């Protein structure tokens with residue numbers, strides 16, 4: 001059950017322009033699921049910062065994040081042994097489906113797909129990066145996936161092209177029970193189109209600025225259609241993962 | 252034992268800590284964290300006659316010690332609230348305040364009639380929302396329109412009526428006096444202060460609505476000042492709010508003249524904030540040998 005937890009940082013690493021923290025808290029780890037996020041208190045910032053769960057193992061949870069502004073800068077400056085306060089695990093993550101799945105991650109959308117790939121019966125991955133120096137976690141995906149395709153915007157690692165191009169190729173080669181994706185909106189939209197073309201259900205993890213993180217303040221609105229009715233649902237509680245066909249992409 | 256009970260316009264609250272409209276939804280989310288009966292009262296999300304989608308995102312921006320929001324009164328409509336949310340809220344073991352917002356005087360009357368019939372304990376009339384184009388703030392900036400909205404609600408309300416005042420005015424005491432004269436049983440303040448932030452890299456406002464309402468610790472001194480001024484100007488009780496994050500903050504608003512205090516933005520950092528505020532307030536009262544919370548109201552000793 002989601003609650004406030006103090007977590008001790010047990011490991012810290014940097015790679016691909018990102019910081020990885022391993023957080024120790026058995027009670028939190030025990031209830032965390034793929035695609036959920038943690039709302040992390042970063043110093044004395046008024047608002048918590050939503051960061052996806054990248055991996056869970058035993059009593060520990062891994063988060064991987066990029067420094068954007070004051071909050072993530074504070075978090076990246078914390079050292080092993082420091083305590084961070086977390087509200088979580090929050091949101092509805094990726095569904096558990098039977099059969100082989102395709103996970104797609106772009107940039108900082110790559111980390112949350114790791115736990116999702118690990119939780120599947122079988123999984124392939126398409127991971128997209130801007131350039132070789134931003135590449136991350138590919139070895140860990142190779143350890144849990146059958147096929148891992150790396151794409152880059154400039155061709156400096158893997159194949160040059162977009163995540164959706166890689167996804168379209170794999171969708172031709174194999175039969176999937178579902179496609180699951182996290183990354184920039186334009187990537188999610190194109191991956192969803194590729195999945196639709198192949199007739200495979202697709203789930204996407206959306207991003208929006210948050211307040212409470214638990215569904216009460218209604219600030220994290222995302223336009224969706226459900227049962228034919230268009231309206232705002234909320235990324236923190238209804239999401240962050242939505243069925244791709246419910247998302248209003250051009251809003 | 253310290254007596255935490257306070258009497259807000261004839262309604263006895265078990266403690267002075269209320270949760271602010273729009274920051275607590277209809278309570279469900281927080282029931283996972285503590286028993287809602289611990290609260291003095293729950294002020295529900297603002298209601299309109301028809302369902303409202305609210306403004307496009309982003310709807311929140313962080314500011315030094317505060318936030319801007321531009322939710323725009325997203326809500327399922329008053330009928331849905333009465334049929335589907337009230338049964339749950341009614342059994343929560345605390346007092347329920349409905350927060351209503353109309354585009355016309357007739358709408359205010361209709362809203363008051365419906366939420367009264369649904370069994371709320373108090374009605375808070377929002378004449379101060381900065382995030383909707385029609386209605387909202389427009390009612391709260393002139394004494395005449397504020398009084399008209401109050402009278403329209405009073406006509407149909409069968410429970411005490413609190414009028415929520417806007418800080419976005421030149422003289423808040425003139426509005427407070429006008430709504431008192433129109434029959435308001437209490438006033439609440441402050442609603443959010445109109446603000447704006449711009450991303451200097453993109454030259455775009457951070458909020459899709461361009462502007463939004465400022466809340467959180469940054470507004471606390473403004474709330475204290477306005478509560479103090481209004482307490483000097485009217486006889487009806489005050490529900491104070493604006494930046495409360497600790498027991499000392501709550502005590503400060505009460506000393507300025509508030510009978511009860513609402514906690515809003517502090518919930519975003521910590522869902523337990525109202526419980527902590529209540530416990531800290533109790534500790535403060537014990538430490539100062541004050542036997543009853545109600546003794547704090549208006550007890551500031553101004554120079």
Ligand SMILES: Cc1cc2nc3c(=O)[nH]c(=O)nc-3n(C[C@H](O)[C@H](O)[C@H](O)COP(=O)(O)OP(=O)(O)OC[C@H]3O[C@@H](n4cnc5c(N)ncnc54)[C@H](O)[C@@H]3O)c2cc1C
Nearest residue numbers: 049050051052064065066068069070071072207208209240
């Ligand atoms: C469900 C979810 C999961 C996320 N997972 C990750 C992750 O695993 N790794 C990672 O690096 N980033 C992730 N993000 C984005 C991350 O939340 C932002 O980069 C971070 O909040 C920026 O905070 P800041 O103080 O550094 O930046 P600032 O720009 O100073 O932040 C100012 C305010 O805007 C908000 N904000 C700014 N950018 C974003 C954004 N992209 N999304 C949501 N809020 C934002 C901040 O939370 C803060 O309230 C996720 C976002 C969401 C919604």
Ligand SMILES: Cc1cc2nc3c(=O)[nH]c(=O)nc-3n(C[C@H](O)[C@H](O)[C@H](O)COP(=O)(O)O)c2cc1C
Nearest residue numbers: 271272273297320377441442466467493494515516
């Ligand atoms: C996200 C958000 C939504 C709000 N929605 C409403 C509302 O629907 N009706 C209303 O009267 N006030 C609304 N408010 C104002 C609060 O009830 C309160 O007056 C204000 O935020 C100041 O208190 P605080 O600093 O403790 O948050 C909202 C505030 C926030 C932050």
Ligand code: FES
Nearest residue numbers: 211213215218236
């Ligand atoms: S952040 Fe409050 S509803 Fe999503």
